[in-house]
Amino acid sequence: MSEFQPISYTPRTGDNTSGRREKHATKACNVCRKRKGKCDGENGLRTCSYCRKHRHDCSFDPNDGRGPVWNKQTMEAYKVAVDSLTAQNIALQEEVARLKEWKDAMTLESSNTHSSTSETSSVDIDITELCDMVDRRLVMQDNNQLMVYGGWSPFVSLGHSSPSAPLSEKGQDHPAPLATPSVQLVPTNHCSMLHSADxxxxxxxxxxxxxxxxxxxxxxxxxxHDGLLHLFFQFFASWNFRVSPTLFWRDMYEALKPNASPSSLRTAHYSPFLHNAMLSIAAAYSDSLAIKAHPNRILFANAAKAMFEDECQSPTISTVSGFSFLASFHSGRNEHALxxxxxxxxxxxxxxxxxxxxCSHWxxxxxxxxxxxxxxxxxxxxTYSQDVWWSLYVGREFSINFSHVVIPLPSDxxxxxxxxxxxxxxxxxxxxxxxxxxxxxxxxRLTVIATKIMDLIYGLNQRTGSAHQFLATLRIEIQQWAINVPKELAATDTALPNVLMMHIAAxxxxxxxxxxxxxxxxxxxxRKRCQSAVHDILENVRRWKERYTxxxxxxxxxxxxxxxxTTNLLSISRAPQRAHVLRAKLxxxxxxxxxYxxxxxxxxxxxxxxxxxxxxLLQAGEKGKEVGPEEDDSLETPASELVDMYVYQSQISPAEAE
Structure with missing residues (x-):
């Protein structure tokens, strides 16, 4: 019998008395659908006449596709809404867990407060010692550079590992402002001052x-030399702010002017090591065949490498930058392992x-x-940005653990x-x-999202929970990032190279x-988001080519x-053989x-x-198209497996996604 009690039905006035056809249900029950007969039942409201007569269970399939027709746009809107709510739910769960941990910690602290005075004093001493160990992670070296050591390391004794005096003894909350150079340099005369001095x-x-x-x-x-560095600053080093031209020219002038102090040779923004590493890249922008030739550029790279041990023995921030540019030099020459x-x-x-x-306490x-x-x-x-984008470039894991970062995001x-x-x-x-x-x-901010994206991809096989939930969260993050980008940094026909590169990377x-x-x-x-991203990349590269080459x-x-x-290659391998217009466009x-x-x-x-x-890959696809069957539109080209190998080796199954 049906789980719903039959409801007595009295025909309305005029029902089936005028000779007109009796109205039937727009959705038949399971029994009537199976026998392909007419059904007058309503799900949950009325048992149909046939089931009532033959005492069948008048049930309805909830997955029956008949009923209200929703177009693809409506379904996609619902999907986005569900993804958004799922992402918010995950965020709220994380916040609840964080608050619970905080509450537990506060409860424990409160219980410790009611302990004896001697116990409280002991705890205070332990906390002081713990904080001291944290402070000791940064140690001031003889060259006035901070280096990091664990508080348990014997090398913390190589220099003082805490600020030289408490703030109360200093009598000030902030350090004295940096002394300005004796000669104020204007960006347009850094080079002229350098060359006029010597x-x-x-x-x-x-x-x-x-x-x-x-x-x-x-x-x-x-x-x-100056022109090549200018191109280098504008096109190569501007994205990810790898060099500050203003500070590079300033420090180069201070280092090379007559009677300069030896310490000025290696600063955060200039050193001979950094200078040579930069020129190994910048020389490639020259119109002169002799200057941009590989043997000539190698001379600059080798000059930088000759300073390798001295740089590593007493590193500065320019050491970090110099190694990064040597990495780019070798990558540009297809020496990706180096x-x-x-x-x-x-x-x-x-x-x-x-x-x-x-290091604010310092x-x-x-x-x-x-x-x-x-x-x-x-x-x-x-450096963090270079590590992330380099890892994406070669398809390897990151070297910097973002959870160990205890400094604020960049700001003005x-x-x-x-x-x-x-x-x-x-x-x-x-x-x-x-x-x-x-x-x-x-x-x-975009780079931080990139680490989360790759954490999702690399962890698909180990992650608990639905991969789609994490995907929904990341979609919202990257959409929010795009919304928050200032209007002056929009991708337009006159956008600067670093602006275009940022949008291409997104x-x-x-x-x-x-x-x-x-x-x-x-x-x-x-699929649609991939196709839209391909369109945006090509549009911005066209802008770059037309404006800058x-x-x-x-x-x-x-x-x-x-x-x-490769995304277009993937789309071709999935497209029916008779979709000639689409395949030609891809x-x-x-x-x-x-x-390009x-x-x-x-x-x-x-x-x-x-x-x-x-x-x-394209030739392999064309070969597959020639020998592949064309009778069945649903079949993929034989080259699709080769395409998948290059496109993405972490394609996941529906079971792994759930």
């Missing part, structure tokens, strides 16, 4: 046999200097200046100054703000986040293009990416290498 000083620590002047120029003419080694050295030096540790004591703390915060965040209040303007003859002849700091602040992250779910997402949200780019752009092209996007990569390859060999990889 016309040959700029070559002092550069290899004597390296070419840095054009044919017919005086060997000490600095114009080509590049990975040098970025690892950069991260190691950053950790040795304790750049991820809050500032308050007056042992270091506020500008030193700003340099340390900047040094950490630019904690970054070093940089008022070096943007200008590019023939494009922007007048000075405009470079917005390095502004882009860097937003990029670091689109690349969306591809990395969504592509593992590409084949299992029944609502096709991941692709000879001047950072290396990371190559991987974003590879991500866009094919055109891949060829566009290959063309070949343009980049004129400067960075890795661009041409990645282009050749794509050509091979």
């Amino acid at each position: 016309g040959s000083a700029w070559r002092r620590f550069l290899p004597a046999d390296a070419v840095l002047t054009l044919p017919g120029q005086d060997p000490y003419d600095p114009s080509e 590049g990975f080694v040098y970025i690892g050295l950069s991260v190691r030096m950053a950790r040795a200097l304790g750049l991820n540790i809050n 500032v308050k004591s007056g042992d270091i200046h506020d500008s030193d703390m700003r340099d340390r915060y900047w040094g950490f965040w630019t 209040d904690n970054l070093p100054e940089d008022d070096h303007p943007w200008y590019l003859p023939g494009v922007d002849d007048s000075d405009i703000p470079s917005m390095r700091r502004d882009v860097f602040i937003q990029t670091c 689109s690349w992250l969306i591809i990395l986040m969504e592509r593992p779910f590409y084949s299992i997402d029944l609502e096709s949200i991941s 692709l000879r001047f780019t950072p290396i990371t752009l190559t991987c974003a293009l590879f991500g866009a092209a 094919h055109g996007g891949i060829k566009e990416c290959i063309g 990569l070949n343009d980049i390859g004129e400067t960075w060999a890795c661009g041409a290498q990645i282009a050749q990889i794509l050509v091979g």
